[in-house]
Amino acid sequence: MTDEKRFSPEAQRYLDGEPTPGLDQSEREAADRFDQVVRDYAANLTAPGVEVDRAVMAAVVPPASSSSAASFWRWLVQPHLFSVRPAVVAAAAIALVAIGALTMDIPGFTAGEQTAGATTDQQQTILVRFELRAPDAAEVTLAGSFNDWSPEGIQLVRNTASGLWTATVPLHPGEHQYLFVIDGSQWIPDPSAHAQVDDGFGQANSVIVVGPRGVVRS
Amino acid sequence: MSEIGSQSDAVLVHRILAGQVEQFEVLVERYRTEFGRYATAMLGGDVDDAADALQDAFIRAYRSLASCRDPERFKAWLFRIVSNQCHNTRRARRGHVSLDRIEEPEDRAATKRVDNTEIGQAIEDALNELTAEQREAFVLKHVEGYSYAEMANLLEVGEDALKMRVHRARDELRRKLEGLR
Numbered sequence: 150m151t152d153e154k155r156f157s158p159e160a161q162r163y164l165d166g167e168p169t170p171g172l173d174q175s176e177r178e179a180a181d182r183f184d185q186v187v188r189d190y191a192a193n194l195t196a197p198g199v200e201v202d203r204a205v206m207a208a209v210v211p212p213a214s215s216s217s218a219a220s221f222w223r224w225l226v227q228p229h230l231f232s233v234r235p236a237v238v239a240a241a242a243i244a245l246v247a248i249g250a251l252t253m254d255i256p257g258f259t260a261g262e263q264t265a266g267a268t269t270d271q272q273q274t275i276l277v278r279f280e281l282r283a284p285d286a287a288e289v290t291l292a293g294s295f296n297d298w299s300p301e302g303i304q305l306v307r308n309t310a311s312g313l314w315t316a317t318v319p320l321h322p323g324e325h326q327y328l329f330v331i332d333g334s335q336w337i338p339d340p341s342a343h344a345q346v347d348d349g350f351g352q353a354n355s356v357i358v359v360g361p362r363g364v365v366r367s
Numbered sequence: 368m369s370e371i372g373s374q375s376d377a378v379l380v381h382r383i384l385a386g387q388v389e390q391f392e393v394l395v396e397r398y399r400t401e402f403g404r405y406a407t408a409m410l411g412g413d414v415d416d417a418a419d420a421l422q423d424a425f426i427r428a429y430r431s432l433a434s435c436r437d438p439e440r441f442k443a444w445l446f447r448i449v450s451n452q453c454h455n456t457r458r459a460r461r462g463h464v465s466l467d468r469i470e471e472p473e474d475r476a477a478t479k480r481v482d483n484t485e486i487g488q489a490i491e492d493a494l495n496e497l498t499a500e501q502r503e504a505f506v507l508k509h510v511e512g513y514s515y516a517e518m519a520n521l522l523e524v525g526e527d528a529l530k531m532r533v534h535r536a537r538d539e540l541r542r543k544l545e546g547l548r
Contacts, residue, residue, distance in 0.1 A: 154542045161534045165515070183541055190490045191510040196403030197418035202395045205425040210388050309418040 156180065200309050208306040274319040275359050279327075281305065281339065284312025286331045291316055293327030293354075305329075322361045326354040377438035384433060391432075395425050398442070401511065402449045408506040409453040411491050416456055424452040443521050454499055486544065493543035497536050504529050505536035 156164065160176045163169040164184060172180075279291055289305040295318070296302035305314035314329075326346065328336045338345050342355035374382075374393070382390045399421065406417035428435075428448050435444045494502050507513045507521070508529075515526040522529070 154545050155538045156534070156541065161530075161537065164537065165530065165533075183537070183544070186486055186544060187490070187509045187540070190487050191404075191408075193487060194404050194407045194412065194510060195414050196400045196407060197414060197421055199396075199399075201399055201403070201418050201422050201425070202392060204422050205395050205429070206389075206392050208422075208426050209391060209429045309422055310415040311419050313419075 156183075197309065204307060204309050273361055274321055275361075276317050277320050277357065277359065278315060278317045279305065279329075279339070280341070281314045281329050282312055283314055283329075283331055286312075286314065288332050289314040290330045290333075291318065291327060292330050292336070293325055295320055295325050295327070320357075320359045322359050324356060324358050326356055328354060375439075376441035380432060380435060380438035380441055383429075391429055394441070394445075398445060399425075402446065404510055405506055406449060406453050408494070408510045409450075409502065410456060410460075411495065412487070416460075417453075420452045420456045421449065424449040427452070443523070446521050450503065457499075489543050489546075490540060493540045494536075496543075497539055498532075501532045501536040501539075504532035505540075508533045 156179075157173075157176055159169050159172045160180045163172050163177065163180050281289055283289055286307075289307070290301065291303040291305060292298045303316055303318055305316040307314050326348075328338055330336050336352070338353045339355035342357065344356040345353035346356055348354045374390075376394065376397075379390050379394055383394075402424075403417060403421055406420050407414055410416040410420065424445075428445050431448075435441060437444070494505065497505065503522075504518065507518050508515075513521070515529055518524075518529050519526045
């Protein structure tokens with residue numbers, strides 16, 4: 150081998166599993182040593198466990214409920230396959246360009262991603278992602294002025310092991326107040342919110358302002 | 368391909384799009400281990416980061432399942448989402464160090480890494496210095512044990528180009544490992 154720290158083309162072929170009758174013995178040994186080290190490394194790598202399956206399915210298949218909000222949410226997160234005629238596609242493309250022009254990312258918004266939702270009947274919604282890091286929590290829900298402060302209304306999904314809880318919620322433009330509810334009893338404001346207001350009971354509510362073009366302030 | 372459940376990917380995709388959403392769990396179970404090891408290797412051996420990346424990728428795949436134009440090639444389609452998610456996680460880690468990482472006790476940090484031996488660390492360091500394409504090719508070849516034909520099918524890249532990436536990655540790793548002696 151001309152370069153002690155590089156494999157010769159013959160040794161590379163050997164490591165690729167191709168026949169290499171002319172491979173030098175010392176090169177073969179070096180390739181074998183390398184192969185063994187990499188095999189040991191690969192054998193020690195662990196794949197994430199079944200907790201991923203549970204978290205994914207909890208996110209994509211919400212628990213059965215008869216409420217209209219749950220039905221809407223199930224419809225929202227379920228993938229849909231639509232068939233449309235070409236003429237309809239052209240009209241929809243024009244409409245989407247119009248929607249795209251109304252939707253833009255707002256620099257500094259750290260609560261998460263936002264996208265334009267349905268815009269029928271002037272009822273535009275913006276998808277807002279809420280995040281809370283709570284590694285010790287067993288359950289986190291979101292309650293706010295947008296769901297009549299119901300702690301059961303919007304469940305956050307835990308990202309495995311990192312302790313980050315997230316939920317993506319369709320909100321109408323306007324100002325909304327909200328709190329996170331940990332384990333059904335502990336109500337806390339969003340530590341990443343830029344604004345908190347007094348709730349009239351000596352505690353603070355977090356504030357998010359959603360404009361027709363996205364989140365104005367969180 | 369090791370199969371969990373008897374139905375093909377394409378059949379499951381069609382069922383899910385028809386409303387049998389619980390069938391998605393079969394696909395998750397089918398690819399969690401295979402792509403999970405890939406994610407762990409791509410993310411420096413950190414199983415927690417790999418779990419998060421994989422979870423986000425599966426959820427993203429589910430929500431955009433209707434855009435999977437060729438369900439027969441669901442595996443390649445899903446792999447691209449997992450791969451992108453891993454790259455995003457790596458980019459985010461470079462640009463942002465969260466407080467919980469800074470405050471993480473040393474002993475926990477040590478237990479999170481699946482292989483904290485000197486050689487294992489050297490391999491991870493060397494992998495980090497490769498280009499994203501070389502790292503991906505090396506991991507698929509040496510961690511997943513794919514043939515070049517399988518890699519070409521998954522990545523839609525020619526076999527010769529993939530061989531070049533793997534060969535360069537090996538040389539880089541060898542240099543790093545030689546430095547330990």
